[in-house]
Amino acid sequence: MKQHPTTAARAAAAAAAVLALALGAVGCNGDGTDPAAGTAPAQATAAGTAGTAPESPAGSVQATAKAATTGGTGTGPAPAAATTRCHTADLKADVQVQEGGGRALVMLTNTSGRTCTVKGYLGYGGLAADNSRVDVATSRVAKPGPPVTVTLKSGTTAFSGLSWSTCDKADPTCAVLAGxxxxxxxxxxxxxxxxxxxxxxxxxxxxxxxxGFVVGTLQPSNQGVLLG
Structure with missing residues:
Protein backbone atom coordinates (compact mmCIF):
# COMPACT_ATOMS: atom_id res chain seq x y z
CA MET A 1 0.00 0.00 0.00
CA LYS A 2 1.24 3.51 -0.79
CA GLN A 3 2.20 5.42 2.39
CA HIS A 4 0.43 8.68 3.06
CA PRO A 5 2.72 11.71 2.73
CA THR A 6 1.89 13.00 6.21
CA THR A 7 2.83 9.71 7.77
CA ALA A 8 6.16 9.68 5.84
CA ALA A 9 7.00 13.14 7.08
CA ARG A 10 6.37 12.10 10.64
CA ALA A 11 8.63 9.03 10.23
CA ALA A 12 11.46 11.19 8.87
CA ALA A 13 11.15 13.59 11.80
CA ALA A 14 11.30 10.70 14.26
CA ALA A 15 14.45 9.34 12.60
CA ALA A 16 16.13 12.76 12.81
CA ALA A 17 15.36 12.97 16.51
CA VAL A 18 16.93 9.55 17.14
CA LEU A 19 20.09 10.61 15.22
CA ALA A 20 20.39 13.82 17.28
CA LEU A 21 20.22 11.84 20.53
CA ALA A 22 22.96 9.50 19.30
CA LEU A 23 25.26 12.40 18.41
CA GLY A 24 24.65 13.95 21.82
CA ALA A 25 25.73 10.77 23.53
CA VAL A 26 28.98 10.70 21.53
CA GLY A 27 29.74 14.36 22.38
CA CYS A 28 29.38 13.81 26.16
CA ASN A 29 31.78 11.78 28.38
CA GLY A 30 29.28 11.42 31.16
CA ASP A 31 31.50 13.27 33.71
CA GLY A 32 30.97 16.84 32.57
CA THR A 33 34.46 17.24 31.07
CA ASP A 34 35.34 18.45 27.62
CA PRO A 35 36.21 15.56 25.32
CA ALA A 36 39.28 17.48 24.07
CA ALA A 37 40.61 17.64 27.64
CA GLY A 38 40.56 13.89 27.81
CA THR A 39 43.46 13.72 25.38
CA ALA A 40 45.81 15.81 27.61
CA PRO A 41 47.16 12.85 29.67
CA ALA A 42 48.18 11.13 26.46
CA GLN A 43 50.01 14.26 25.30
CA ALA A 44 51.78 14.56 28.68
CA THR A 45 52.85 10.94 28.47
CA ALA A 46 54.28 11.53 25.05
CA ALA A 47 56.23 14.55 26.30
CA GLY A 48 57.58 12.54 29.23
CA THR A 49 58.80 9.85 26.91
CA ALA A 50 60.59 12.41 24.78
CA GLY A 51 62.34 13.75 27.92
CA THR A 52 63.92 10.38 28.60
CA ALA A 53 65.40 9.99 25.11
CA PRO A 54 69.14 8.99 24.96
CA GLU A 55 71.79 11.68 24.61
CA SER A 56 72.07 12.93 21.08
CA PRO A 57 75.17 12.20 18.99
CA ALA A 58 76.05 15.91 19.23
CA GLY A 59 76.15 15.62 23.02
CA SER A 60 78.52 12.67 22.74
CA VAL A 61 80.87 14.70 20.55
CA GLN A 62 80.84 17.54 23.10
CA ALA A 63 81.67 15.11 25.93
CA THR A 64 84.56 13.69 23.90
CA ALA A 65 85.91 17.16 23.20
CA LYS A 66 85.74 18.04 26.91
CA ALA A 67 87.62 14.85 27.82
CA ALA A 68 90.32 15.70 25.30
CA THR A 69 90.70 19.18 26.78
CA THR A 70 91.19 17.79 30.29
CA GLY A 71 93.69 15.14 29.26
CA GLY A 72 91.17 12.47 28.32
CA THR A 73 91.17 10.67 31.67
CA GLY A 74 89.85 13.30 34.06
CA THR A 75 92.43 12.20 36.64
CA GLY A 76 94.25 15.53 36.86
CA PRO A 77 96.74 17.71 35.00
CA ALA A 78 99.36 16.26 32.70
CA PRO A 79 102.78 15.57 34.32
CA ALA A 80 105.18 18.49 34.35
CA ALA A 81 108.08 18.43 31.95
CA ALA A 82 111.28 16.96 33.35
CA THR A 83 113.73 19.54 34.71
CA THR A 84 117.06 20.18 33.02
CA ARG A 85 118.74 21.43 36.20
CA CYS A 86 122.15 19.97 36.98
CA HIS A 87 122.26 17.76 40.07
CA THR A 88 125.20 17.20 42.39
CA ALA A 89 125.98 13.81 40.85
CA ASP A 90 126.28 15.45 37.42
CA LEU A 91 129.08 17.79 38.44
CA LYS A 92 132.76 18.13 39.34
CA ALA A 93 134.26 21.19 41.11
CA ASP A 94 137.81 22.53 41.03
CA VAL A 95 138.99 25.42 43.24
CA GLN A 96 142.11 26.98 41.71
CA VAL A 97 143.92 29.27 44.22
CA GLN A 98 145.34 32.40 42.56
CA GLU A 99 148.66 34.18 43.07
CA GLY A 100 148.80 36.25 46.25
CA GLY A 101 146.31 34.01 48.03
CA GLY A 102 142.92 34.98 49.32
CA ARG A 103 141.04 34.28 46.11
CA ALA A 104 140.32 31.42 43.73
CA LEU A 105 138.72 30.59 40.42
CA VAL A 106 136.01 27.96 40.87
CA MET A 107 135.22 25.70 37.92
CA LEU A 108 132.02 23.64 37.89
CA THR A 109 132.07 21.02 35.13
CA ASN A 110 129.26 18.85 33.82
CA THR A 111 130.54 15.27 33.88
CA SER A 112 127.20 13.64 33.01
CA GLY A 113 126.14 12.49 29.58
CA ARG A 114 123.30 15.00 29.36
CA THR A 115 122.92 18.75 28.97
CA CYS A 116 121.84 20.55 32.14
CA THR A 117 121.70 24.05 33.59
CA VAL A 118 122.96 25.92 36.65
CA LYS A 119 122.01 29.35 37.92
CA GLY A 120 122.99 31.37 40.97
CA TYR A 121 125.57 30.76 43.67
CA LEU A 122 127.52 27.80 44.99
CA GLY A 123 127.36 26.93 48.66
CA TYR A 124 130.59 26.17 50.55
CA GLY A 125 131.86 24.32 53.57
CA GLY A 126 135.28 23.21 54.78
CA LEU A 127 136.99 19.93 55.55
CA ALA A 128 139.50 19.45 58.35
CA ALA A 129 142.58 17.23 58.05
CA ASP A 130 140.58 14.31 59.45
CA ASN A 131 137.90 14.89 56.78
CA SER A 132 135.37 16.21 59.31
CA ARG A 133 133.18 19.13 58.30
CA VAL A 134 134.11 22.70 59.21
CA ASP A 135 131.44 25.42 59.10
CA VAL A 136 132.55 28.47 57.16
CA ALA A 137 130.62 31.75 57.04
CA THR A 138 129.57 32.67 53.49
CA SER A 139 128.37 35.90 51.89
CA ARG A 140 127.30 36.53 48.31
CA VAL A 141 128.00 39.30 45.82
CA ALA A 142 126.44 39.72 42.37
CA LYS A 143 129.80 39.80 40.60
CA PRO A 144 130.66 39.95 37.80
CA GLY A 145 126.90 40.33 37.32
CA PRO A 146 123.51 39.03 38.45
CA PRO A 147 122.73 35.31 38.25
CA VAL A 148 122.16 33.95 34.75
CA THR A 149 121.16 30.52 33.51
CA VAL A 150 124.25 28.69 32.30
CA THR A 151 123.62 25.75 29.98
CA LEU A 152 126.27 23.08 30.34
CA LYS A 153 126.69 20.47 27.67
CA SER A 154 128.52 17.36 28.77
CA GLY A 155 132.14 18.26 29.51
CA THR A 156 131.65 22.04 29.60
CA THR A 157 132.26 24.36 32.58
CA ALA A 158 130.67 27.26 34.49
CA PHE A 159 132.87 29.66 36.48
CA SER A 160 132.62 31.76 39.62
CA GLY A 161 134.88 33.72 41.91
CA LEU A 162 135.70 32.94 45.55
CA SER A 163 137.60 35.13 47.98
CA TRP A 164 138.53 35.11 51.68
CA SER A 165 140.89 36.72 54.14
CA THR A 166 143.91 34.63 55.07
CA CYS A 167 144.88 34.31 58.71
CA ASP A 168 147.57 33.10 61.09
CA LYS A 169 147.21 29.38 61.63
CA ALA A 170 147.91 29.93 65.32
CA ASP A 171 144.86 32.17 65.65
CA PRO A 172 142.03 30.13 67.25
CA THR A 173 139.50 31.85 64.97
CA CYS A 174 141.43 30.82 61.87
CA ALA A 175 139.95 27.83 60.03
CA VAL A 176 142.75 25.79 58.48
CA LEU A 177 141.02 23.84 55.73
CA ALA A 178 142.41 20.72 54.15
CA GLY A 179 139.56 20.65 51.62
CA GLY A 212 134.68 33.24 55.79
CA PHE A 213 134.12 33.09 52.04
CA VAL A 214 132.76 35.69 49.63
CA VAL A 215 131.05 34.02 46.67
CA GLY A 216 130.32 35.39 43.18
CA THR A 217 127.73 34.26 40.65
CA LEU A 218 128.14 31.37 38.24
CA GLN A 219 128.90 32.55 34.71
CA PRO A 220 129.42 30.88 31.32
CA SER A 221 132.89 32.44 30.97
CA ASN A 222 135.83 32.97 33.32
CA GLN A 223 136.22 36.57 32.18
CA GLY A 224 135.92 38.97 35.11
CA VAL A 225 134.78 36.42 37.66
CA LEU A 226 137.77 36.68 40.02
CA LEU A 227 136.99 38.62 43.21
CA GLY A 228 139.18 40.75 45.42
Whole structure:
Protein backbone atom coordinates (compact mmCIF):
# COMPACT_ATOMS: atom_id res chain seq x y z
CA MET A 1 0.00 0.00 0.00
CA LYS A 2 1.24 3.51 -0.79
CA GLN A 3 2.20 5.42 2.39
CA HIS A 4 0.43 8.68 3.06
CA PRO A 5 2.72 11.71 2.73
CA THR A 6 1.89 13.00 6.21
CA THR A 7 2.83 9.71 7.77
CA ALA A 8 6.16 9.68 5.84
CA ALA A 9 7.00 13.14 7.08
CA ARG A 10 6.37 12.10 10.64
CA ALA A 11 8.63 9.03 10.23
CA ALA A 12 11.46 11.19 8.87
CA ALA A 13 11.15 13.59 11.80
CA ALA A 14 11.30 10.70 14.26
CA ALA A 15 14.45 9.34 12.60
CA ALA A 16 16.13 12.76 12.81
CA ALA A 17 15.36 12.97 16.51
CA VAL A 18 16.93 9.55 17.14
CA LEU A 19 20.09 10.61 15.22
CA ALA A 20 20.39 13.82 17.28
CA LEU A 21 20.22 11.84 20.53
CA ALA A 22 22.96 9.50 19.30
CA LEU A 23 25.26 12.40 18.41
CA GLY A 24 24.65 13.95 21.82
CA ALA A 25 25.73 10.77 23.53
CA VAL A 26 28.98 10.70 21.53
CA GLY A 27 29.74 14.36 22.38
CA CYS A 28 29.38 13.81 26.16
CA ASN A 29 31.78 11.78 28.38
CA GLY A 30 29.28 11.42 31.16
CA ASP A 31 31.50 13.27 33.71
CA GLY A 32 30.97 16.84 32.57
CA THR A 33 34.46 17.24 31.07
CA ASP A 34 35.34 18.45 27.62
CA PRO A 35 36.21 15.56 25.32
CA ALA A 36 39.28 17.48 24.07
CA ALA A 37 40.61 17.64 27.64
CA GLY A 38 40.56 13.89 27.81
CA THR A 39 43.46 13.72 25.38
CA ALA A 40 45.81 15.81 27.61
CA PRO A 41 47.16 12.85 29.67
CA ALA A 42 48.18 11.13 26.46
CA GLN A 43 50.01 14.26 25.30
CA ALA A 44 51.78 14.56 28.68
CA THR A 45 52.85 10.94 28.47
CA ALA A 46 54.28 11.53 25.05
CA ALA A 47 56.23 14.55 26.30
CA GLY A 48 57.58 12.54 29.23
CA THR A 49 58.80 9.85 26.91
CA ALA A 50 60.59 12.41 24.78
CA GLY A 51 62.34 13.75 27.92
CA THR A 52 63.92 10.38 28.60
CA ALA A 53 65.40 9.99 25.11
CA PRO A 54 69.14 8.99 24.96
CA GLU A 55 71.79 11.68 24.61
CA SER A 56 72.07 12.93 21.08
CA PRO A 57 75.17 12.20 18.99
CA ALA A 58 76.05 15.91 19.23
CA GLY A 59 76.15 15.62 23.02
CA SER A 60 78.52 12.67 22.74
CA VAL A 61 80.87 14.70 20.55
CA GLN A 62 80.84 17.54 23.10
CA ALA A 63 81.67 15.11 25.93
CA THR A 64 84.56 13.69 23.90
CA ALA A 65 85.91 17.16 23.20
CA LYS A 66 85.74 18.04 26.91
CA ALA A 67 87.62 14.85 27.82
CA ALA A 68 90.32 15.70 25.30
CA THR A 69 90.70 19.18 26.78
CA THR A 70 91.19 17.79 30.29
CA GLY A 71 93.69 15.14 29.26
CA GLY A 72 91.17 12.47 28.32
CA THR A 73 91.17 10.67 31.67
CA GLY A 74 89.85 13.30 34.06
CA THR A 75 92.43 12.20 36.64
CA GLY A 76 94.25 15.53 36.86
CA PRO A 77 96.74 17.71 35.00
CA ALA A 78 99.36 16.26 32.70
CA PRO A 79 102.78 15.57 34.32
CA ALA A 80 105.18 18.49 34.35
CA ALA A 81 108.08 18.43 31.95
CA ALA A 82 111.28 16.96 33.35
CA THR A 83 113.73 19.54 34.71
CA THR A 84 117.06 20.18 33.02
CA ARG A 85 118.74 21.43 36.20
CA CYS A 86 122.15 19.97 36.98
CA HIS A 87 122.26 17.76 40.07
CA THR A 88 125.20 17.20 42.39
CA ALA A 89 125.98 13.81 40.85
CA ASP A 90 126.28 15.45 37.42
CA LEU A 91 129.08 17.79 38.44
CA LYS A 92 132.76 18.13 39.34
CA ALA A 93 134.26 21.19 41.11
CA ASP A 94 137.81 22.53 41.03
CA VAL A 95 138.99 25.42 43.24
CA GLN A 96 142.11 26.98 41.71
CA VAL A 97 143.92 29.27 44.22
CA GLN A 98 145.34 32.40 42.56
CA GLU A 99 148.66 34.18 43.07
CA GLY A 100 148.80 36.25 46.25
CA GLY A 101 146.31 34.01 48.03
CA GLY A 102 142.92 34.98 49.32
CA ARG A 103 141.04 34.28 46.11
CA ALA A 104 140.32 31.42 43.73
CA LEU A 105 138.72 30.59 40.42
CA VAL A 106 136.01 27.96 40.87
CA MET A 107 135.22 25.70 37.92
CA LEU A 108 132.02 23.64 37.89
CA THR A 109 132.07 21.02 35.13
CA ASN A 110 129.26 18.85 33.82
CA THR A 111 130.54 15.27 33.88
CA SER A 112 127.20 13.64 33.01
CA GLY A 113 126.14 12.49 29.58
CA ARG A 114 123.30 15.00 29.36
CA THR A 115 122.92 18.75 28.97
CA CYS A 116 121.84 20.55 32.14
CA THR A 117 121.70 24.05 33.59
CA VAL A 118 122.96 25.92 36.65
CA LYS A 119 122.01 29.35 37.92
CA GLY A 120 122.99 31.37 40.97
CA TYR A 121 125.57 30.76 43.67
CA LEU A 122 127.52 27.80 44.99
CA GLY A 123 127.36 26.93 48.66
CA TYR A 124 130.59 26.17 50.55
CA GLY A 125 131.86 24.32 53.57
CA GLY A 126 135.28 23.21 54.78
CA LEU A 127 136.99 19.93 55.55
CA ALA A 128 139.50 19.45 58.35
CA ALA A 129 142.58 17.23 58.05
CA ASP A 130 140.58 14.31 59.45
CA ASN A 131 137.90 14.89 56.78
CA SER A 132 135.37 16.21 59.31
CA ARG A 133 133.18 19.13 58.30
CA VAL A 134 134.11 22.70 59.21
CA ASP A 135 131.44 25.42 59.10
CA VAL A 136 132.55 28.47 57.16
CA ALA A 137 130.62 31.75 57.04
CA THR A 138 129.57 32.67 53.49
CA SER A 139 128.37 35.90 51.89
CA ARG A 140 127.30 36.53 48.31
CA VAL A 141 128.00 39.30 45.82
CA ALA A 142 126.44 39.72 42.37
CA LYS A 143 129.80 39.80 40.60
CA PRO A 144 130.66 39.95 37.80
CA GLY A 145 126.90 40.33 37.32
CA PRO A 146 123.51 39.03 38.45
CA PRO A 147 122.73 35.31 38.25
CA VAL A 148 122.16 33.95 34.75
CA THR A 149 121.16 30.52 33.51
CA VAL A 150 124.25 28.69 32.30
CA THR A 151 123.62 25.75 29.98
CA LEU A 152 126.27 23.08 30.34
CA LYS A 153 126.69 20.47 27.67
CA SER A 154 128.52 17.36 28.77
CA GLY A 155 132.14 18.26 29.51
CA THR A 156 131.65 22.04 29.60
CA THR A 157 132.26 24.36 32.58
CA ALA A 158 130.67 27.26 34.49
CA PHE A 159 132.87 29.66 36.48
CA SER A 160 132.62 31.76 39.62
CA GLY A 161 134.88 33.72 41.91
CA LEU A 162 135.70 32.94 45.55
CA SER A 163 137.60 35.13 47.98
CA TRP A 164 138.53 35.11 51.68
CA SER A 165 140.89 36.72 54.14
CA THR A 166 143.91 34.63 55.07
CA CYS A 167 144.88 34.31 58.71
CA ASP A 168 147.57 33.10 61.09
CA LYS A 169 147.21 29.38 61.63
CA ALA A 170 147.91 29.93 65.32
CA ASP A 171 144.86 32.17 65.65
CA PRO A 172 142.03 30.13 67.25
CA THR A 173 139.50 31.85 64.97
CA CYS A 174 141.43 30.82 61.87
CA ALA A 175 139.95 27.83 60.03
CA VAL A 176 142.75 25.79 58.48
CA LEU A 177 141.02 23.84 55.73
CA ALA A 178 142.41 20.72 54.15
CA GLY A 179 139.56 20.65 51.62
CA UNK A 180 136.41 22.38 50.42
CA UNK A 181 132.91 20.99 49.85
CA UNK A 182 130.58 22.61 47.32
CA UNK A 183 126.78 22.63 47.10
CA UNK A 184 125.46 23.29 43.56
CA UNK A 185 122.53 25.72 43.19
CA UNK A 186 119.17 24.35 44.39
CA UNK A 187 120.78 21.11 45.60
CA UNK A 188 120.92 19.74 49.15
CA UNK A 189 123.90 17.41 48.73
CA UNK A 190 127.57 18.34 48.40
CA UNK A 191 130.56 17.29 46.38
CA UNK A 192 134.19 17.53 47.44
CA UNK A 193 136.08 20.01 45.31
CA UNK A 194 139.59 19.45 44.04
CA UNK A 195 141.64 22.13 45.83
CA UNK A 196 144.54 23.26 43.66
CA UNK A 197 147.47 25.50 44.58
CA UNK A 198 148.91 28.24 42.40
CA UNK A 199 151.20 25.68 40.79
CA UNK A 200 148.22 23.58 39.71
CA UNK A 201 149.04 20.84 42.21
CA UNK A 202 146.70 19.80 45.05
CA UNK A 203 146.83 22.28 47.94
CA UNK A 204 147.35 20.91 51.44
CA UNK A 205 146.07 23.77 53.60
CA UNK A 206 143.86 26.81 53.12
CA UNK A 207 143.79 29.27 56.08
CA UNK A 208 140.45 31.14 56.16
CA UNK A 209 139.62 33.89 58.66
CA UNK A 210 136.41 34.01 60.68
CA UNK A 211 134.86 36.30 58.04
CA GLY A 212 134.68 33.24 55.79
CA PHE A 213 134.12 33.09 52.04
CA VAL A 214 132.76 35.69 49.63
CA VAL A 215 131.05 34.02 46.67
CA GLY A 216 130.32 35.39 43.18
CA THR A 217 127.73 34.26 40.65
CA LEU A 218 128.14 31.37 38.24
CA GLN A 219 128.90 32.55 34.71
CA PRO A 220 129.42 30.88 31.32
CA SER A 221 132.89 32.44 30.97
CA ASN A 222 135.83 32.97 33.32
CA GLN A 223 136.22 36.57 32.18
CA GLY A 224 135.92 38.97 35.11
CA VAL A 225 134.78 36.42 37.66
CA LEU A 226 137.77 36.68 40.02
CA LEU A 227 136.99 38.62 43.21
CA GLY A 228 139.18 40.75 45.42
Missing amino acids: VVVTPPDETTQLTAVLLGTDGKPAIQLPVSAA
